[in-house]
Amino acid sequence: MTDADVLVVHGGTPLEGEIRLRGAKNLVPKAMVAALLGSGPSRLRNVPEIRDVRVVRGLLQLHGVTVENGDEPGELVLDPTRVESANVADIDAHAGSSRIPILFCGPLLHRLGHAFIPGLGGCDIGGRPIDFHFDVLRKFGATIDKRADGQYLEAPQRLRGCKIQLPYPSVGSTEQVLLTAVLAEGVTELSNAAVEPEIEDLICVLQKMGAMISMDTDRTIRITGVDRLDGYTHRAIPDRLEAASWASAALATEGDIYVHGAQQRSMMTFLNTYRRVGGAFEIDDEGIRFWHPGGPLDAIALETDVHPGFQTDWQQPLVVALTQASGLSIVHETVYESRLGFTSALNQMGAHIQLYRECLGGSACRFGQRNFLHSAVVSGPTKLQGADLVIPDLRGGFSYLIAALAAQGTSRVHGISLINRGYENFLAKLQGLGAHIELPERAPGREPAREPVSEPA
Numbered sequence: 001m002t003d004a005d006v007l008v009v010h011g012g013t014p015l016e017g018e019i020r021l022r023g024a025k026n027l028v029p030k031a032m033v034a035a036l037l038g039s040g041p042s043r044l045r046n047v048p049e050i051r052d053v054r055v056v057r058g059l060l061q062l063h064g065v066t067v068e069n070g071d072e073p074g075e076l077v078l079d080p081t082r083v084e085s086a087n088v089a090d091i092d093a094h095a096g097s098s099r100i101p102i103l104f105c106g107p108l109l110h111r112l113g114h115a116f117i118p119g120l121g122g123c124d125i126g127g128r129p130i131d132f133h134f135d136v137l138r139k140f141g142a143t144i145d146k147r148a149d150g151q152y153l154e155a156p157q158r159l160r161g162c163k164i165q166l167p168y169p170s171v172g173s174t175e176q177v178l179l180t181a182v183l184a185e186g187v188t189e190l191s192n193a194a195v196e197p198e199i200e201d202l203i204c205v206l207q208k209m210g211a212m213i214s215m216d217t218d219r220t221i222r223i224t225g226v227d228r229l230d231g232y233t234h235r236a237i238p239d240r241l242e243a244a245s246w247a248s249a250a251l252a253t254e255g256d257i258y259v260h261g262a263q264q265r266s267m268m269t270f271l272n273t274y275r276r277v278g279g280a281f282e283i284d285d286e287g288i289r290f291w292h293p294g295g296p297l298d299a300i301a302l303e304t305d306v307h308p309g310f311q312t313d314w315q316q317p318l319v320v321a322l323t324q325a326s327g328l329s330i331v332h333e334t335v336y337e338s339r340l341g342f343t344s345a346l347n348q349m350g351a352h353i354q355l356y357r358e359c360l361g362g363s364a365c366r367f368g369q370r371n372f373l374h375s376a377v378v379s380g381p382t383k384l385q386g387a388d389l390v391i392p393d394l395r396g397g398f399s400y401l402i403a404a405l406a407a408q409g410t411s412r413v414h415g416i417s418l419i420n421r422g423y424e425n426f427l428a429k430l431q432g433l434g435a436h437i438e439l440p441e442r443a444p445g446r447e448p449a450r451e452p453v454s455e456p457a
């Protein structure tokens with residue numbers, strides 16, 4: 001980490017103004033992978049300039065897909081007509097900092113008969129195993145050979161549809177099944193599937209390509225394999241996770257932010273929670289205005305869950321606002337076993353947050369008997385003071401920015417380029433909202449000048 005990766009934040013000023021969302025980080029890279037399945041070019045609109053997109057673009061190009069900018073800003077044209085095998089060392093070099101490469105398995109097995117998946121990165125918020133993915137791929141008929149440098153997969157014959165029951169409604173594993181089943185022979189029935197809005201949007205992409213997919217009300221998805229898929233034209237749904245991050249920033253800094261592109265439908269659970277804490281919002285056709293209405297905020301009990309529950313990625317930014325609420329808030333994280341570690345830095349700034357191994361305030365979850373600090377009691381309100389902070393993961397990192405902006409005094413936030421994995425132009429957005437920040441010395445423009453050498457895996 002160098003000075004180019006450190007942001008100096010002078011806190012205590014409410015964030016006020018407008019920001020504009022682009023396509024969802026948790027949809028766009030997957031829709032780019034889906035383009036591999038088409039027999040002609042695809043056109044994806046509303047693509048944000050974030051690192052996960054750059055990683056997938058690089059990986060697609062390594063596999064012979066041409067990826068070019070389209071006519072409108074944020075449009076990509078992806079042409080997979082000349083898909084080819086890529087060099088293992090090159091794949092490894094490109095994929096290191098993202099978890100998306102695992103979703104290349106199904107499409108590459110269909111197109112080439114083999115695939116290579118290196119060790120995966122992503123945020124350090126729990127074990128992040130990939131066992132469901134490989135179990136699923138084996139059921140379709142793939143063979144997997146685990147070696148020191150990664151996993152080598154082969155499809156000895158055309159993959160075949162199958163019955164799958166996920167042990168947990170995992171987002172990535174559901175996407176793995178979708179991207180594999182659409183060209184597999186016969187019918188695939190997936191039960192206990194994840195049904196996040198980003199998954200629905202991926203299904204829309206695949207349907208445009210010619211796939212046959214139906215969703216039942218009980219988390220079951222049925223896919224009838226077809227022989228051939230075409231390209232698609234699609235505008236990605238806006239990023240509801242980024243929207244909630246800015247909403248939490250408005251609340252914690254006593255500010256007022258209009259989020260262009262925020263959609264009520266995909267944020268209903270967040271909006272209910274925001275209102276319970278005492279935040280105000282107003283919805284119109286173009287977006288949602290979020291603000292602190294004055295007076296004290298209310299402590300709440302909060303439990304993260306799969307959609308339509310309270311999304312885990314909303315948790316960290318909102319916890320910063322909860323440090324300003326009166327009374328005891330309880331947070332039970334049930335999706336990732338280690339997504340509360342970021343709170344120790346908030347305590348260093350003056351917050352009172354105690355972590356527990358028990359499942360507090362709600363139902364028992366998978367982590368209750370397994371010794372993970374996955375519940376928190378936040379006692380507020382507490383005044384936050386500026387501090388030296390090292391960003392641990394994407395959402396935790398954005399939360400540190402919020403805390404530094406809400407705090408009295410000056411903070412130095414280290415490792416800010418990690419935030420570019422999921423937040424487009426966040427420095428320019430902060431400046432536009434009136435944040436008092438000193439940009440990294442080598443980045444007079446919008447983004448930190450360099451990527452970090454590595455990020456937590």
Ligand code: EPU
Nearest residue numbers: 026128129130131132133170171172173313335336394395
């Ligand atoms: N899990 C397994 N085995 C697997 C896969 C998942 O045990 O093979 C477990 C995980 O350890 C976790 C749970 O299942 O405890 C849920 O994981 P999931 O597969 O749903 O997560 P993911 O697909 O790896 C995506 C997002 C995350 C988001 C989660 C949950 C992307 C690139 N990432 O991860 O986003 O938190 O779904 O909604 O889509 C973020 O945006 O900051 C982020 C971490």
